[in-house]
Amino acid sequence: MTDVLNQLFIGGAWVDAADGATMPVDDPATGEILCHVADAGPKDAKLAEEAAVQAQQDWARTAPRARSEILRRAYELILERTDELAHLMTSEMGKPLAEARGEVAYAAEFFRWFSEEAVRIDGGCGTLPDGRNRMLLSRRPVGPCLLITPWNFPLAMGTRKIGPAIAAGCTMILKPAPQTPLSSLALAGILKEAGLPDGVLNVVTTSRAGEVCEPLLRGGRIRKLSFTGSTGVGRILLAQCADTVVRTSMELGGNAPFIVFDDADLDVAVDGAMVAKMRNMGEACTAANRFFVHRSVADEFGRRLAERMRALVVGPGTRDGVDVGPLIDRTGRGKVEELVADAVERGARVLVGGRTPEGPGCFYPPTVLTDVSPESRLMDTEIFGPVAAILTFDDEDEVLRRANDTPWGLVGYVFTQGLDRGLRVSEGLEVGMVGLNTGLVSNPAAPFGGVKQSGLGREGGQVGIDEFLEYQYVAVPVR
Numbered sequence: 001m002t003d004v005l006n007q008l009f010i011g012g013a014w015v016d017a018a019d020g021a022t023m024p025v026d027d028p029a030t031g032e033i034l035c036h037v038a039d040a041g042p043k044d045a046k047l048a049e050e051a052a053v054q055a056q057q058d059w060a061r062t063a064p065r066a067r068s069e070i071l072r073r074a075y076e077l078i079l080e081r082t083d084e085l086a087h088l089m090t091s092e093m094g095k096p097l098a099e100a101r102g103e104v105a106y107a108a109e110f111f112r113w114f115s116e117e118a119v120r121i122d123g124g125c126g127t128l129p130d131g132r133n134r135m136l137l138s139r140r141p142v143g144p145c146l147l148i149t150p151w152n153f154p155l156a157m158g159t160r161k162i163g164p165a166i167a168a169g170c171t172m173i174l175k176p177a178p179q180t181p182l183s184s185l186a187l188a189g190i191l192k193e194a195g196l197p198d199g200v201l202n203v204v205t206t207s208r209a210g211e212v213c214e215p216l217l218r219g220g221r222i223r224k225l226s227f228t229g230s231t232g233v234g235r236i237l238l239a240q241c242a243d244t245v246v247r248t249s250m251e252l253g254g255n256a257p258f259i260v261f262d263d264a265d266l267d268v269a270v271d272g273a274m275v276a277k278m279r280n281m282g283e284a285c286t287a288a289n290r291f292f293v294h295r296s297v298a299d300e301f302g303r304r305l306a307e308r309m310r311a312l313v314v315g316p317g318t319r320d321g322v323d324v325g326p327l328i329d330r331t332g333r334g335k336v337e338e339l340v341a342d343a344v345e346r347g348a349r350v351l352v353g354g355r356t357p358e359g360p361g362c363f364y365p366p367t368v369l370t371d372v373s374p375e376s377r378l379m380d381t382e383i384f385g386p387v388a389a390i391l392t393f394d395d396e397d398e399v400l401r402r403a404n405d406t407p408w409g410l411v412g413y414v415f416t417q418g419l420d421r422g423l424r425v426s427e428g429l430e431v432g433m434v435g436l437n438t439g440l441v442s443n444p445a446a447p448f449g450g451v452k453q454s455g456l457g458r459e460g461g462q463v464g465i466d467e468f469l470e471y472q473y474v475a476v477p478v479r
């Protein structure tokens with residue numbers, strides 16, 4: 001890989017790290033090094049911060065229509081380059097090309113959505129109840145932001161933050177995950193081409209996340225953190241934000257229940273399970289983690305799911321016909337292996353998969369476990385791999401209680417043909433999102449986010465831009 005963008009993007013220029021450091025980017029399908037990118041340190045972070053701070057005032061004054069049109073142009077450029085971006089994503093992250101193309105479309109849609117929202121930032125004017133003052137209400141950008149993204153959706157996690165930040169008039173520093181920096185750098189190139197002014201977006205790739213981000217969060221000039229990643233890291237960052245009262249949006253981990261009632265259409269439930277479990281090889285915060293299936297249909301559901309999983313083709317994501325690519329790295333795969341071994345030790349039966357293949361790359365086969373013990377570690381750990389763990393239940397109250405018995409609350413899935421039951425159970429789930437007879441909830445026009453330890457705030461939808469705006473109220477006496 002020679003022609004990829006591999007430097008830092010600061011103040012509109014491509015630059016090396018101040019100390020010249022670089023870091024490798026691996027191909028998870030082969031374990032080989034794809035290329036090297038700049039490895040930023042605290043000095044580079046300071047330069048990026050300075051660029052974002054300097055650009056903030058002019059950017060906030062830029063006409064909403066101008067901001068909107070930059071996003072719209074970038075949306076079109078992303079779509080024009082779908083194949084190029086999909087190949088880049090597959091090579092650094094592993095997902096099959098068809099899924100990578102799907103992510104490119106999903107990622108682009110955040111720019112289209114927020115190009116439309118940029119020109120709809122509202123305000124207000126009215127008389128206060130005592131009649132003595134008028135109230136002028138306006139909304140303004142929160143200020144320079146730090147955006148931190150994970151590796152599992154290398155492009156979409158960036159556009160879901162950059163889109164609303166640009167629309168709102170904020171400048172920003174993006175720190176992508178070190179496993180997948182190339183998609184973010186390509187995105188920066190596209191935004192530059194689309195006319196984004198220098199300094200509005202700065203991209204800092206680094207293997208030293210803590211050293212780079214902590215001074216920014218504690219320094220007092222960054223006014224907002226938008227983070228997507230694990231709950232553990234989220235907690236550390238929330239603590240760092242406390243001292244200078246930095247505003248936060250946190251999209252954290254999940255532990256999604258997938259509930260199949262005895263009156264469910266099993267074809268629909270199995271289709272839903274294939275999406276909720278296998279999208280992104282199971283490496284999604286929305287991945288179904290605990291399958292609760294009514295005792296009377298559990299054997300049939302398990303049999304049909306195992307059949308569909310067995311038919312999936314595992315291999316390098318760039319190869320035609322492949323459904324399941326490699327996991328992100330050996331650490332990620334090791335965790336999946338341990339969770340499966342623990343479940344089996346506690347009595348789970350393996351219907352399909354469960355064995356790591358020989359050879360290079362971080363592959364793991366689609367796996368279905370049944371008779372899983374509630375004490376298994378995978379019940380309270382994100383599996384982040386292609387493993388469906390099935391438990392049985394007998395009644396509605398019991399399954400709701402068990403589904404909610406977790407500190408996380410991102411998403412839940414419910415399969416039933418009963419409308420009343422579907423709504424009752426959806427409303428009873430302590431989650432930010434529910435798929436009712438569907439395994440896919442993500443959509444740029446819908447507010448994405450969780451409750452409990454799955455996060456704070458929402459991304460996408462009409463409320464997505466609110467995370468980057470604050471209110472100002474001006475009191476004007478009536479004379």
Ligand code: NAP
Pocket residue numbers: 148149150151152153157175176177178206207208209210213214228229230231233234236237250251252253254284285286382410449450454455
């Ligand atoms: P992670 O380990 O929490 O890392 C996420 C990002 O945070 C990476 O860029 C990482 O860089 C950075 N980071 C780690 N420690 C940091 C620190 N001390 N200061 C600043 N940045 C730091 O998560 P991951 O393994 O990449 O992603 C998987 C997790 O993300 C899962 O828990 C998944 O559920 C969650 N996720 C949530 C959503 C959602 O919308 N709710 C969406 C996608 C993923 P380094 O790798 O260099 O540490």
